[in-house]
Amino acid sequence: MFLNWRDTRNPHGGGSEVYVEKIAEELIRRGYLATLFCAAHSEGPADETTAAGLRVLRRGGRHTVYLWAALTYLLGVLGFGPLSRRGGRPDVLVDVGNGLPFLSPLWCRRPVIALVHHVHREQWPVVLTPRLARIGWWIESRLAPRVYRKCRYVTVSAASRDELAVIGVDPERVTIVHNGTPEMAPAAPVARTPEPxxxxxxxxxxxxxxxxxxxxxxxxxxxxxxxxxxxxxxxxxxxxxxxxxxxxxxxxxxxxxxxxxxxxxxxxxxxxxxxxxxxxxxxxxxxxxxxxxxxxxxxxxxxxxxxxxxxxxxxxxxxxxxxxxxxxxxxxxxxxxxxxxxxxxxxxxxxDRFTWESAGEKFAALVEQPRVGGPGASRVGTTHSPGAVDARLQDVLGHLFLVHAARRRLGRAGEAVDQRRRTECAQTKGDDPGQEQRKGSAHHVTPPRSL
Structure with a gap:
């Protein structure tokens, strides 16, 4: 199961969402079952299966999807909801970190692969006040590396792997899986514009x-x-x-x-x-x-x-x-x-050197060996006693509510900063555009395995 706060139908979706869904589709072609858990929005239903066979679950909003992911997974452990054994329990989670992570190792007993496209050090000051930018950066650079310290990482470039090393992620745990290049030939021949x-x-x-x-x-x-x-x-x-x-x-x-x-x-x-x-x-x-x-x-x-x-x-x-x-x-x-x-x-x-087929092949190899230390370290198939689940629910929900509160606070602050910048922009049209930014169910191939 992929955890990503957006999907490609989300109005704010971008390259990260294309990557996740293309990789998921490549895994489906190789016999896996794949689910994407993301935030709800007006452009897509709560439950959907795409033409490629990707199951999409949309719950919560921009700031609450992280809490909804944990609750939906834990309810599935208890036998309720779309992630119950009847609905399809995931064997492996791919946790996509877009600045603020899902912290899934805190609440998931399955192997977790952390997918990070890049580190957001430069972006935090652009969208938040200095104090809140420091909180966001602390979550990304201090809390997340500790929570995911036993997980494998995937990133999309050597530059991002080097950035992860700076925040304490051992490069030996990081695998680079490049984006593929989609089919770009137009349906009919297209000429360049006559003017520049x-x-x-x-x-x-x-x-x-x-x-x-x-x-x-x-x-x-x-x-x-x-x-x-x-x-x-x-x-x-x-x-x-x-x-x-x-x-x-x-x-x-x-x-x-x-x-x-x-x-x-x-x-x-x-x-x-x-x-x-x-x-x-x-x-x-x-x-x-x-x-x-x-x-x-x-x-x-x-x-x-x-x-x-x-x-x-x-x-x-x-x-x-x-x-x-x-x-x-x-x-x-x-x-x-x-x-x-x-x-x-x-x-x-x-x-032409980059294909989704080769990217999918490389990602599939990681799914087969998702934990650091190889297959022997994997907990696929781990069972949970009711007492253990109750205790884990209490522990995890405490962590999640803290992070959820931080996320909402960061989100509200970001919206306030956005509004202030709109006002400033209207008052200072023509200034250097860069100035303001510089200031600131789970089976294997027979039957298929679920993600």
Whole structure:
């Protein structure tokens, strides 16, 4: 069973959710049963089975899904609910940590694999006040490594593995399983736009720093007639980005496409001259290889995590050192047709190296040996006496309510900060966009095993 606070149908879903569901689908193809437990939202029912066979359970909300996951699992131990033996008990849990973890080793007697796309040190100050950012960072960097100290880890890049080592996770316990590159060829041939064009694809939140792409359009428009930008994605920061574009005087050159289908994304990336990834941090940079798969080179930032692996600097795109260098590199590739085409060809070859089939194969090997120390250390099939369950419920719920309270407090504080920043943004349109961010049932193949 995968624990992730979002799924791909969630309006705020992103690359992390694509990764989880693609890996789950690959495991299903290999004979496993897989369940995804995530937060409820308006775009999906409480219980669903996808076309690929992935069972999705949606419970709780953004701040309560962690508590709901524990309660649903423990009720299943007692024989109630969708995770009872009749409903399908999981053999292995994959606990996806997006800053705040589910802390499943506290309440689950099955093997747990911790999946971390990247460490969020830089993101905490962007969305929270300094004091609450320190609380969030303490949970991620101190509490979580202790809770998961006997678990195997999976991450998506060498950069993220190194970040985990800094917070005390032994690299020997960390396996890198890269993202695969999805099929990106459009249904019909697509030509590049006749005039210079840029595309940004991702969630519209502050740490994605879409403002820097808007700055590039404003700075380079005098040199490149007809320069345009498509921003594909949705998020609570969209209004601020629209206002920022208006303040720069480029609103008519920027199209906010909102949520787009896979086919629409393929067409957008195929039409664009360049794709931009100004994000502060990415565990991998899925959109970089997606753009590369259609021959579109990318410009991102050095030191932004896994982008230094999804993008090969000087070959499949360019890595910028700072804001000014970002604009300079966009200028370079827009002006040099031969270099841009050469990098696009290299990007296509690089993207072809990564497949979901190979990623699924590697993940399946971990599922077969999920505990540190090998199969002998596994507790698959452990039973729970009623007395033991009652005692464990009391112990676990105490921990969970503390973490739940912290999560709600962090969430409320984040919403307050969001509102304050909206006000500040309206008052200070035209300022450096980076300034504010810098301040701050379970069986094996015969029968199948359940996740």
């Amino acid at each position: 064009s840029l595309v940004v694809v991702g969630r519209l939140v502050p740490h994605k720093r879409v403002e820097m792409a808007l700055d590039a359009v404003a700075a380079l428009s005098p040199q490149f007639a007809g320069l345009s930008l498509v921003v594909a994605g949705q998020g609570w920061w969209e209004d601020e980005l629209r206002e920022y574009a208006e303040g720069l005087g480029i609103a008519d050159q920027v199209r906010f496409a909102g949520f787009v289908s896979d086919e629409e994304k393929r067409v957008m990336m195929s039409e664009a001259w360049l794709a931009l990834t100004p994000s502060l941090k990415e565990g991998w940079g899925l959109t970089i290889v997606e753009a590369g798969a259609v021959g579109t080179p990318n410009i991102a930032f050095r030191g932004a995590g896994g982008v230094e692996e999804s993008l090969v600097d000087g070959q499949t795109g360019l890595l910028a050192e700072d804001h000014a260098d970002f604009i300079a590199k966009v200028r370079l590739l827009l002006a040099d047709d031969a270099l841009r085409i050469e990098m696009g060809s290299a990007a296509r070859a690089h993207a």
